[in-house]
Amino acid sequence: MDSKSWDEKYSTEEFIYTKTENRFVVEYCKNLHGKRAIDLAGGEGRNSVWLAKSGWQVENIDFSEVALAKYLQFAEAEQVAQHCTANCQDATSFIPQSTPVDLGVIAYLQIEENKLQTAIRRLSQHIAPAGHLFGVWHSRENLAGGFGGPRDPEVLPTVETITEALEGTGLEIVVLTNRDGQIQTREGLKPSVTLVLLAKRP
Ligand SMILES: C[S@@+](CC[C@H](N)C(=O)[O-])C[C@H]1O[C@@H](n2cnc3c(N)ncnc32)[C@H](O)[C@@H]1O
Numbered sequence: 001m002d003s004k005s006w007d008e009k010y011s012t013e014e015f016i017y018t019k020t021e022n023r024f025v026v027e028y029c030k031n032l033h034g035k036r037a038i039d040l041a042g043g044e045g046r047n048s049v050w051l052a053k054s055g056w057q058v059e060n061i062d063f064s065e066v067a068l069a070k071y072l073q074f075a076e077a078e079q080v081a082q083h084c085t086a087n088c089q090d091a092t093s094f095i096p097q098s099t100p101v102d103l104g105v106i107a108y109l110q111i112e113e114n115k116l117q118t119a120i121r122r123l124s125q126h127i128a129p130a131g132h133l134f135g136v137w138h139s140r141e142n143l144a145g146g147f148g149g150p151r152d153p154e155v156l157p158t159v160e161t162i163t164e165a166l167e168g169t170g171l172e173i174v175v176l177t178n179r180d181g182q183i184q185t186r187e188g189l190k191p192s193v194t195l196v197l198l199a200k201r202p
Helices: 003-010 023-029 046-053 065-077 113-124 159-166
Strands: 036-040 056-061 084-088 101-107 126-140 170-183 188-200
Touching: 003 036, 003 101, 023 101, 023 188, 036 046, 046 126, 046 170, 056 065, 056 101, 056 126, 065 084, 065 113, 084 101, 101 113, 101 170, 113 126, 159 170, 159 188
Parallel strands: 036 056, 036 101, 056 084, 101 126
Antiparallel strands: 126 188, 170 188
16 A cells, blocks of 8 residues: 555544554563654554653654654644654655664554565664664464454565564564464454564664
C-alpha cells in the first residue's frame, strides 16, 4: 500500500490499530532505558504514546500524514505532546530529526522483503552504543494455519530475512523468534504466529 492508500485507511475518527500499546512492545521494551526513541512506521502512535509515557522522547516516522496528525492529537490528549514528535517520511529513506537514539521500534511494518531490510538497516544506523532495536511482525509462519495479518508471503518476514537484514549493522541479536499466540476473531480465539526481534548495539 502506498501513503495515499494508508491516508485513506486512517481517515476515520476511529483509531484503526486502537490506542492500546502492543503487548510485545511492552514486554520487550518496558525494561529498556535511554532518552530518545524512534518509532518507525508508528502510525496513529499507540506505541509512541506509551513510550512517551514511559519516559522516552519519541519520534514517530511514518509516511501517512493522516496517521501522524491523529498521533499528535492523541499525544496532546494524553499530556505527553512535549515528548512526541512526528516526521512524515518513507521508512526506506528517512532522515531522523534527532539521532542517535537509544531505542528503535518497528511494529507491524509489513512491506516487501527488500524494502523492510532497507528500513531495518537504515534504522540500525541510528542506534547508539548500548541502544536497542525492537521489531514485531506477523510472521510468514502464520500462513500455515495461523490467523490475522496479511496473507502475502512477500510482506511476511522470517527469522532468516531479519537475520539477513541485520548482517553488517553491528547489532547483536538478543531475541529473534516466532512466538505462538492467539488472536481474537469473529469466530473466537484463533492461533497466530508473531515474529519478534530484540537486538542490541554493544
Ligand atoms: C500496520 S500499521 C502499524 C502502525 C503502528 N506501528 C502500530 O503498531 O500501531 C503499518 C504502518 O506502516 C506505515 N508504512 C507502511 N509503509 C511505509 C513506508 N514505506 N514508509 C513509512 N511508513 C510506512 C503505514 O502508514 C502504517 O502506519
